[in-house]
Structures are given as structure tokens and as C-alpha cells.
Amino acid sequence: MKRILLFIIWLGFIFYSVFIAPSGNGNYLSDLITMNDPDPGLLAMFSLLGVWPAVFAILLLRSDRGSVPAWPFVLGSFVLGAFSLLPYFILNRKVERANRIPVKLQRFLSSNALAVILMLVTIFLMGYGIMGREPGVYETAFLESNFVHVMTIDFVVLTFLSILALRDRDQVTGLYGFIPIIGPLIVTMKK
Numbered sequence: 516m517k518r519i520l521l522f523i524i525w526l527g528f529i530f531y532s533v534f535i536a537p538s539g540n541g542n543y544l545s546d547l548i549t550m551n552d553p554d555p556g557l558l559a560m561f562s563l564l565g566v567w568p569a570v571f572a573i574l575l576l577r578s579d580r581g582s583v584p585a586w587p588f589v590l591g592s593f594v595l596g597a598f599s600l601l602p603y604f605i606l607n608r609k610v611e612r613a614n615r616i617p618v619k620l621q622r623f624l625s626s627n628a629l630a631v632i633l634m635l636v637t638i639f640l641m642g643y644g645i646m647g648r649e650p651g652v653y654e655t656a657f658l659e660s661n662f663v664h665v666m667t668i669d670f671v672v673l674t675f676l677s678i679l680a681l682r683d684r685d686q687v688t689g690l691y692g693f694i695p696i697i698g699p700l701i702v703t704m705k706k
Contacts, residue, residue: 525601556653559644582608597672
């Protein structure tokens with residue numbers, strides 16, 4: 516039942532992004548890529564979507580024992596975000612098998628130093644985005660731009676997927692998954 520629901524969410528996300536989300540794009544994406552004075556709120560969200568895949572690398576690759584390898588989906592998430600990770604959660608089944616990930620990479624992904632660095636980057640980006648943003652710019656971009664609209668929803672879906680990953684991989688329930696990026700990193704540091 517969970518797989519069917521995730522499949523429906525994945526298809527719905529694709530359909531929504533293509534057919535329902537605002538069709539305009541303005542200069543938001545080009546301003547972010549060229550660093551042409553982008554709004555700090557938009558830059559922070561865009562940057563946080565680069566941190567999320569690193570968090571999923573930690574969550575999914577430190578122990579990759581499922582029926583399908585996680586690494587292609589994690590790599591894809593650096594470009595496609597939740598569009599790439601949802602199929603992994605749909606296809607993967609728990610099986611008893613050896614970990615696919617080399618020991619050195621497991622150690623790196625399990626290191627508290629990596630988690631702390633990602634937390635510090637996240638706190639900085641969130642603070643920068645909240646404190647430096649111009650009121651109304653993000654809201655207008657969300658309503659006008661397909662890119663900003665989908666980017667924002669992608670962040671929410673990634674937060675939801677982190678809750679699933681924590682529950683399925685670490686048997687952790689509770690509020691940790693609801694704290695974007697930082698919550699899952701706290702859990703991995705406790706392991």
C-alpha cells in the first residue's frame with residue numbers, strides 16, 4: 516500500500532509540475548545561476564536543495580542493503596531532487612544482503628564531522644534566507660515562477676521522504692524528520 520501511495524505521489528508531483536504549477540519563470544533561475552543579485556530567500560532555498568541530496572546520501576548510502584542500489588537515485592537527486600528519490604522508495608524492498616557501499620565511504624558518510632558541517636551550512640543558509648530576504652519577493656516568485664514553485668514543493672517532499680527514510684532505515688519516529696535537514700542529521704549523529 517505504501518508503494519502505491521508513493522507512486523501516486525510521484526506521478527501527481529510530475530503532473531502538477533508540468534500542467535498545474537505556474538508556467539512563467541521570470542529571471543529567477545538565471546539570477547540564481549549567474550548570481551545576479553538573487554533574493555536571499557530564493558538563494559537559500561536553492562542552496563538547501565543542494566544540501567538535501569547530501570543528507571540523503573548519508574541516510575541511504577551508509578547502509579545500502581535494499582533490493583535496489585540507492586546510489587543512482589541519490590546521484591540523480593542532486594539534479595532532480597524528489598523526482599529521483601521517490602522511485603527508489605517505490606522500488607526498494609528490505610532484503611538481507613551485504614552492504615553495497617565500500618567501507619571507506621560508509622565511514623565518511625557516518626562521520627559526525629560531515630553531519631556537523633552540513634548542519635552549520637543549513638543553519639547559515641536558513642538564517643541568511645530569513646534575515647536577508649526582501650518581503651514579498653519569494654511569495655511573488657512562488658506564484659509566478661514554475662521553477663520556484665516546483666523547487667519549494669520539492670523541498671517539502673524531500674522533508675516527507677526523510678521521515679520515511681528515518682522510519683524505514685533507523686526505526687526512528689517522532690519530530691526529527693519534521694525538522695528539515697537538521698533533524699535527520701541529528702539522528703545520524705546519534706547512531
